[in-house]
Amino acid sequence: MSLAVKPVEADKLFIDFRHKWLRPGKPRKTSFFKGDSADSTYHFAALSNEKIIGIVSYFNKLNPLLEEKKLSYQLRSMAVDQSYRHQYIGHQILNVSLAFLKSKKIDFIWCNARKESYLFYQKQGFLSVGDYFVIPDVGQHLLMYKNL
Numbered sequence: 001m002s003l004a005v006k007p008v009e010a011d012k013l014f015i016d017f018r019h020k021w022l023r024p025g026k027p028r029k030t031s032f033f034k035g036d037s038a039d040s041t042y043h044f045a046a047l048s049n050e051k052i053i054g055i056v057s058y059f060n061k062l063n064p065l066l067e068e069k070k071l072s073y074q075l076r077s078m079a080v081d082q083s084y085r086h087q088y089i090g091h092q093i094l095n096v097s098l099a100f101l102k103s104k105k106i107d108f109i110w111c112n113a114r115k116e117s118y119l120f121y122q123k124q125g126f127l128s129v130g131d132y133f134v135i136p137d138v139g140q141h142l143l144m145y146k147n148l
Contacts, residue, residue, distance in 0.1 A: 001048050003089070005096035008045045010036040010057070017045075017052045021079035026137070033076060035059045042073075044097040046080070046089050054080040054089045056097055063110050065129060066145055073101060075111040094124055102148045110145040118142055 008014060019031035035041050036057070046054035056078040063072065080089045101109065113121045115132060122128070126144040135141050 001087075003053075003092065004047045005044055005054075005093050006047070007100065008043050010041075010043050013052055014043060014045060014055060017055055017081075018077050018079065021081065022077055033057070033059070035061075042097070042100065044093060044100075046093050048084070052081075053084045054078075054093050056093050058097065058101060058109065063143070063145075065143060066108075066110055071104070071106040073106055073109045075109050078111075078117075090120060091124070098146075098148060106148055108145055108147045110143065112141040113144045114138070115140040115142065118144075121146075 015028075015031050015036075019026075019028050023031045036043075038060070040060040042058045044056050045052045057076050058073040059076060061072070061074040063074070066072070078090065078093065080093075098109070111121070111126075112135065113126070113128075118128070121144050124146070126146045129143045129145065132140045132142050
């Protein structure tokens with residue numbers, strides 16, 4: 001399988017992928033996030049033969065529970081197509097996108113990790129803060145961060 005991870009726009013295909021894997025059964029409008037088209041937002045896609053098989057987005061956003069840094073970004077909407085999971089696609093998406101963010105002098109990233117994704121992020125060097133909390137209609141999450 002040929003795989004390329006690269007920056008992309010939050011176009012129709014990107015949003016369709018986000019909706020299918022992260023917002024199934026919810027209205028499509030829930031797959032659009034405030035800031036998706038901001039110049040400071042970065043989106044990455046893993047592509048196999050030009051087909052999107054994984055995504056992640058980063059939004060310039062401080063988290064009041066974490067030490068304030070000049071440039072912190074929130075990781076949101078990371079997903080890998082079910083048929084490509086357990087092939088280290090998520091690791092590759094993170095490696096490429098975090099190297100890019102580091103080159104932009106971003107201090108750290110944070111995310112609200114779904115409970116079922118906690119170990120994935122922990123293996124990637126993310127640290128957790130506090131206890132699990134519930135995001136309505138989505139489920140249990142844990143605040144995690146990583147210094148770059």
